[in-house]
Amino acid sequence: MGDREYQVLYFGPQHPGAPGNIAFKLWLDGDRVVKAEVIPGFLHRGFEKMMENRTWEMNVTMSYRFCVEDPDHLEIAYALAVEDIYRAEIPENAKWLRMIQAEMGRVASHLFWSHFIGGSVGLRTPAYWAVAAREEILKWFARISGHRIYHNLSVPGGIRYALPENFKEETLRVVNFVEEKARDVEDALLRNSIFKARLRGLGKLSGEEALSLGVTGPVLRASGVKYDLRVNAPYLNYDKVRFEVPVGSAGDAYERSVVRFKEIQQSLSIIRQSVEELRPGEPLRVKLGLSAPAGEGVARVESARGEYMIHIISQGGRRPYRVRLKSMSMPLLTTVVDYLISKEEVTIADFPVILASLDPCPPDLDR
Amino acid sequence: MSILDKLVSWARSRSVWMIHYCSACGAVEFPPLVMSPLDWERYGYMPAPTPRQSDLYVGMGYLTKKTVKLFLNMYRQVPEPRFVAAGCNCTATGGLYWDSYATYKRLDDFVEVEGWVPGCMPMPDDYFSLLEYLRKKIANSRIETHISRIKPDAFEKIARYEDLERQWLKEYLEKVSKQAGEPINYQFTPSYPDCYEVSDKHKICKVSVERDRLRQVLRELKEQDFKLFININTVDYPDKGVIELYYILENPETGEQKWVKTFVPRSNPLVDSVHDIFPLALYIEREVYEMMGVEFKNHPSLRKWILEGNWEGPPPLRKDVDTAGFVIKTMYGGYRYGR
Numbered sequence: 001m002g003d004r005e006y007q008v009l010y011f012g013p014q015h016p017g018a019p020g021n022i023a024f025k026l027w028l029d030g031d032r033v034v035k036a037e038v039i040p041g042f043l044h045r046g047f048e049k050m051m052e053n054r055t056w057e058m059n060v061t062m063s064y065r066f067c068v069e070d071p072d073h074l075e076i077a078y079a080l081a082v083e084d085i086y087r088a089e090i091p092e093n094a095k096w097l098r099m100i101q102a103e104m105g106r107v108a109s110h111l112f113w114s115h116f117i118g119g120s121v122g123l124r125t126p127a128y129w130a131v132a133a134r135e136e137i138l139k140w141f142a143r144i145s146g147h148r149i150y151h152n153l154s155v156p157g158g159i160r161y162a163l164p165e166n167f168k169e170e171t172l173r174v175v176n177f178v179e180e181k182a183r184d185v186e187d188a189l190l191r192n193s194i195f196k197a198r199l200r201g202l203g204k205l206s207g208e209e210a211l212s213l214g215v216t217g218p219v220l221r222a223s224g225v226k227y228d229l230r231v232n233a234p235y236l237n238y239d240k241v242r243f244e245v246p247v248g249s250a251g252d253a254y255e256r257s258v259v260r261f262k263e264i265q266q267s268l269s270i271i272r273q274s275v276e277e278l279r280p281g282e283p284l285r286v287k288l289g290l291s292a293p294a295g296e297g298v299a300r301v302e303s304a305r306g307e308y309m310i311h312i313i314s315q316g317g318r319r320p321y322r323v324r325l326k327s328m329s330m331p332l333l334t335t336v337v338d339y340l341i342s343k344e345e346v347t348i349a350d351f352p353v354i355l356a357s358l359d360p361c362p363p364d365l366d367r
Numbered sequence: 368m369s370i371l372d373k374l375v376s377w378a379r380s381r382s383v384w385m386i387h388y389c390s391a392c393g394a395v396e397f398p399p400l401v402m403s404p405l406d407w408e409r410y411g412y413m414p415a416p417t418p419r420q421s422d423l424y425v426g427m428g429y430l431t432k433k434t435v436k437l438f439l440n441m442y443r444q445v446p447e448p449r450f451v452a453a454g455c456n457c458t459a460t461g462g463l464y465w466d467s468y469a470t471y472k473r474l475d476d477f478v479e480v481e482g483w484v485p486g487c488m489p490m491p492d493d494y495f496s497l498l499e500y501l502r503k504k505i506a507n508s509r510i511e512t513h514i515s516r517i518k519p520d521a522f523e524k525i526a527r528y529e530d531l532e533r534q535w536l537k538e539y540l541e542k543v544s545k546q547a548g549e550p551i552n553y554q555f556t557p558s559y560p561d562c563y564e565v566s567d568k569h570k571i572c573k574v575s576v577e578r579d580r581l582r583q584v585l586r587e588l589k590e591q592d593f594k595l596f597i598n599i600n601t602v603d604y605p606d607k608g609v610i611e612l613y614y615i616l617e618n619p620e621t622g623e624q625k626w627v628k629t630f631v632p633r634s635n636p637l638v639d640s641v642h643d644i645f646p647l648a649l650y651i652e653r654e655v656y657e658m659m660g661v662e663f664k665n666h667p668s669l670r671k672w673i674l675e676g677n678w679e680g681p682p683p684l685r686k687d688v689d690t691a692g693f694v695i696k697t698m699y700g701g702y703r704y705g706r
């Protein structure tokens with residue numbers, strides 16, 4: 001494709017419609033996007049290298065900083081992988097608390113996403129509600145861990161802090177509040193005729209296509225593939241709670257929104273069940289030694305954006321030999337965008353909407 | 368100041384507009400700040416969609432080399448009066464990423480900074496004090512002082528760092544070419560189709576193949592329902608003289624994973640590209656190429672991607688590339704910095 005025939009436009013990184021600090025080079029024919037090329041790297045810090053230079057416990061603070069919208073799953077995955085190296089069993093209490101943490105993180109991430117998708121089609125009011133509901137979760141996190149966004153709560157061996165008083169009541173209060181607000185946002189978005197008109201049929205992916213592009217997570221499930229690591233390869237205590245895995249069928253941007261809102265409700269139900277299992281006063285942490293045995297540790301978790309995997313190689317000693325982090329957003333920003341643009345007629349106005357409906361997290365592509 | 372000047376300054380202090388550019392971690396605290404519950408707009412603040420309408424730029428966190436270049440370019444479009452403020456620790460000291468090869472450590476190396484907001488990450492209320500401070504300053508001082516200037520040697524500095532990186536790359540390549548003849552001491556027995564290691568807990572089965580059979584094996588596995596391409600893991604062993612590669616495939620019905628292990632010698636790190644079997648490999652291979660220096664035969668666009676504009680030196684994930692040492696030498700003047 002010769003550059004002369006098309007107008008070339010840079011979209012992002014400084015653009016209100018870009019999903020973060022990432023750019024796209026777009027080739028336009030009129031207002032139709034005929035080709036897009038992602039330009040990453042604005043957020044690259046080299047985590048895999050930096051983690052080799054830090055000790056096991058220092059790495060906790062590094063392990064989750066490359067997806068600021070959903071740090072909890074990354075943190076838990078790191079802790080699980082290190083426990084895998086140490087061959088440590090953590091207390092049941094800690095497992096349940098980690099599940100609460102993970103699901104709270106997922107709800108916060110999905111609420112944050114509804115702020116993006118609302119903004120991308122000009123529906124700003126529900127976005128305000130979503131941010132307000134997420135704020136409640138952040139405050140809850142601040143109460144149990146001292147931090148709003150980055151929590152350092154799950155460390156190798158269990159949970160770092162003792163539970164505050166009234167933990168159960170507080171959690172249930174937050175869950176009830178968020179549930180109500182999430183339903184409001186859901187109604188205001190999904191029933192809105194503009195929202196429907198803009199999103200229905202946009203960015204369609206069939207299940208087979210999504211799989212061959214390497215997609216996991218809510219985007220894959222919206223295309224009708226019932227695949228969720230919490231069910232298919234359970235970790236923590238996910239095999240002991242009851243919940244549904246919401247799947248869609250159409251695989252378009254609207255269906256993805258529906259699936260994410262259903263997931264919020266399922267996550268809240270998991271939190272309710274897990275809170276009941278907590279035994280206050282019982283230990284939350286086992287002590288692991290400072291230097292790890294030689295070996296490999298793996299953890300796979302279902303993050304808010306799909307499968308996340310971490311692979312750590314230890315040769316003994318206080319530092320990992322090699323850490324490999326999987327990027328959840330890599331397929332969403334690369335293969336999926338390429339494919340959708342080659343297949344359907346995407347206009348420049350729809351491009352940010354498609355991106356928002358995929359919910360990528362650019363820093364996790366860059367790492 | 369005349370009455371009119373005062374009035375103008377007062378009015379300007381009540382409408383500080385900021386570039387809507389979410390450059391890093393810290394940006395995630397802005398929605399609560401700007402929307403509900405804190406609602407900055409009642410202070411006359413607004414996120415401006417273009418630099419040409421804005422008064423304020425806040426560096427919201429770590430400054431990767433690519434972002435700094437973009438920022439300086441963008442900042443030149445901001446009309447005066449204009450301010451730069453630095454949010455987050457990373458912008459002030461390098462913070463957590465003090466040894467990162469891809470970030471610059473201080474914003475005021477490149478541009479004059481008016482206000483600092485410390486914290487990792489700063490609470491939304493901390494940004495309030497920044498706004499308060501700016502409002503006072505704008506209302507009570509002369510407009511001529513309201514310019515954060517780009518430092519005169521900002522671009523030279525960037526060029527100097529890049530030169531050092533290129534020089535290191537040259538040295539590294541020379542060193543590698545000298546080592547090329549060294550024999551590898553590495554045991555490898557292909558196990559495919561059997562697993563040489565199984566983990567029931569994670570549902571992982573690892574198989575190993577030689578690199579010339581890799582494509583064929585991946586194709587066979589794809590037909591056996593391992594359709595989902597997850598990742599390529601690479602591990603560098605300089606003492607053994609090899610780089611190990613793990614291709615990770617997943618079965619989307621059962622959740623099982625197959626890890627296909629192979630290796631390339633460090634002196635000739637070449638392996639067939641599999642992007643025609645798994646489209647996602649096109650991008651992951653590019654990442655592996657720039658980070659680990661493994662080359663892929665028949666790959667259509669094997670060039671820098673994430674590191675483009677961030678790093679000119681040797682592939683950073685190689686074990687004999689001490690990026691932290693390099694950063695300490697070039698950015699902190701050789702001080703050992705606790706290592």
Ligand code: SF4
Nearest residue numbers: 392428455456457487
């Ligand atoms: S100071 Fe903390 S929150 Fe801010 S950019 Fe650095 S790591 Fe992120």
